[in-house]
Amino acid sequence: MPGRSLPLRLHISNPQCRYKTTAAVLRGDALGPTQQSAHRTHRILKTGETLPLPPLLDPLVLEQRSKWTQPKKPPDAKTFTPFQKKLYATPYAHMLASPVRQCRLTHILLPSDLLLSLHARNHPGTTDPWILPVSATTTTKKKEKQQLGAPFRFINRQVVLEELGRRRKWAHSMGPRFEEAVGKTRLSKIVWREDMVDFVLGLMRKRVLGALRWGFGRVGQYVPVASPRTVDLEGMMTQKGNGNGNGNGKGVDVSCVLVLGTLKTHAEDLQARCKRISDTLKELATSTAEILRPYLDPHRQKGVTHHPPWWYRGPLVPTLQPRLWIPPLEFKTTVCGGKKVPVYSLCDLLGEENLNELLADSKFKDDKCLVIPRGRHNVPVETLLMELQAFLASPGP
Incomplete structure (x- = not known):
């Protein structure tokens, strides 16, 4: 074909292998004389005719494609609308905007901020791999998260962490990425701390204490209030110049309420007692069914020749209904401005x-209740409070 030809090189590494060809990609002035239209680039041949360039060599096509592959610019808070500013200061929006990941125990897809991540780290003395909540001891920068390696994620609940520790259930819930990061030779040496629940709870409380100390040491970050009742909270929203020290002379936009006391009642003690009784009954029923398995299992009766299916786990035993056995969780809230506002008991958390x-x-040592105003700078402490409350959440009485 007339015109400048592309340089072509052949590489033969083995007489029995295929030919491997590599072509040099020409760009810019190396393409020769060209002319551009609205959407395509044509190369002018020696005969005067034009030949359209392939899309992989056409600078116009490559420029249009690169627009859809370039990362978006970070949002500019100065150009936000009132709704965007309110959304930017909402901790729920930041948690729901986190990447979706899967719980290794329940296989439920949830935002990663609602999951607890464990990573494998070498013990300084024995060099055996230990599963530790390393992300709870470091900052939450994106680059540092990527350096932690493949995580072991599950729902951020205390009962889930306790369930994983029973009968080494965590060993059967690891994902392929986590096993590949640890290595097959070291997989049998992984250590799970016996006090994992208390260890994780202590780290989470330490992070919350550090975030609260930052707010307690600055004027106007937290505003005292008489009680978490709707009347007292709406009074703070409507009054002007409340003397909270923020200097804006406006009412407080309540984001959450901190109670410097306990919210537990005698009914919760009875609820814990009922749970212990139900757990004991479940263990007795399960052990009785295991002892009487030859008589209760229909697959072991005379005349039965087929094997049980893969989903069969044993004979059924009488248990409580799921709604009574696993009732919905209860999170303390109050109403302010026609919407629900979370209430956190610092004594209980x-x-x-x-x-x-x-x-x-x-x-604030003489106050009974505090209010955290809505603001982007208060989102980290509210997120940590929500994580700690979800970890310790229990069904209501």
Whole structure:
């Protein structure tokens, strides 16, 4: 074909292998004389005719394709609309916007901020791999998260963590990526801490305490209020110049409420007692069914020749209904401005000792309730409070 030809090189590494060809990609002035139309680039041949370039060599096509592959610019908070500003200051939006991942125990897809991530790390003394919540001890920067390696994720609940620790269920719930990162030779040496529940709870409380100390040490970050009742909260929203120290002379847009006391009642003690009784009854029923398995299992009766199906786990035993056995969780809320606002009890979440340490040198030690105003700078502490509350959540009485 007339015109400049592309340089072609043949590489033969083995007489029995296929020919491997590599072509040099010409760009810019190396293409020779060209002319461009609205959407395509044509090369002018020596005969005066034009030949359209392939899409992989056409600079116009490559430029149009690159527009859809370039990452978007980060949003500019100065150009936000009022609705975007309100959404940007909502912790629920940030948690739901996190990447969706799968719980290895329940196989449910959830945002990653609602899951607890464990990573494999070498023990400094024995060099055996340990499963530890490394993400709870480091910052949440994107680059540092990528350096932690493949995680072992599951729902951020205390009962789920306890269930994983029973009978080494965590060993059967690992994903292929986590097993590949650890290595098949070291997979049998992985160690699961016996005090994993208390260890994770201590780390989460430590992060919440650090975030609350930042707010307690600055004027106007938290506003005292008489109680979490709707009347007191709406009074803060409507009053002007409330003297909270923020200097704006406007009412407070309530985002959440902090109670410097306990919200537990005597009914919750009865609920815990009922749970212990139901767990004991379940263990007795399961052990009785296991002892009487030759008589209750229909596959072991005389005259039965077929094997049980793969989903069969044993004879059925009487248990409580699922709604009674696993009732819905209860999260404390109050109503403010016609919408529900979360209420967090710092005594129940952090423990009485940690709360007394937090209020020791604070100006809020004589108050009973605080309000966190809505703002982007308060999103991290609200997110940590939600994570800790979800970890310790239990069914209501």
